[in-house]
Amino acid sequence: MEWADEDWVPLSALEHYAYCPRQWALIYVERVWDENPDTINGAYLHQRMDEPSTDVRGGLRVIRALPIWSERLGVIGRADMVELGEDGTPYPVEAKPNKLKYSHAHDVQLCAQGMCLEEMWSRPVRAGALVYFGSHRRREVAFTCSLRHEVEQIAIAVRASFQKARMLPATNDARCRECSLQDHCVRVFPTDPFDLSSNDEGQ
DSSP states (O other): OOOOOGGGGHHHHHHHHHHHHHHHHHHTTTTOOOOHHHHHHHHHHHHHOOOOOOEETTTEEEEEEEEETTTTTTEEEEEEEEEEEOOOOEEEEEESSSSSSSOOHHHHHHHHHHHHHHHHHSSSSEEEEEEETTEEEEEEEEEOHHOOOOHHHHHHHHHHHHHTTOOOOOOOGGGGGGTTTHHHHTOOOOSSOOTTTTTTTTT
């Protein structure tokens, strides 16, 4: 399928949407961004890894900062690292700056990378890994049927939400404590920018 330029979904958007749809909307609709220690460390880490290169490590060919995309999903981005086994099968590796901790949103992003590579290489990509530089740990993620289906559904939801360009409902749960956009999230946004009825009472 051919996508218009504005309909391509960045791989990073899938992670933000999987973590919290409102966080995604703040970043991609409202163009809001604030830093916290995790985002600062992440930016520094990716500055170091954004230089394209290819080398051999431990018998594996490693490609860094590889542009990837999927025509079927309409998603595009860059893989931090792709390891190529002896048979040439790609294995995506996504770098995270913090210590090892489970994040389903990270799994979604990594699986999307695997689905891109699968399409580009025309061979099955069944798993990838997340590397946590804060603890020098590595966690493998299997690209199950359910995870692949979730990637497909999130890509559709992100594209539809972006076309509507509307803010999404706020939540108040454990995710908020780790979000750098928490202060922006508590602001009141009217669903329709020309409808002021959702402003605070008394205004």
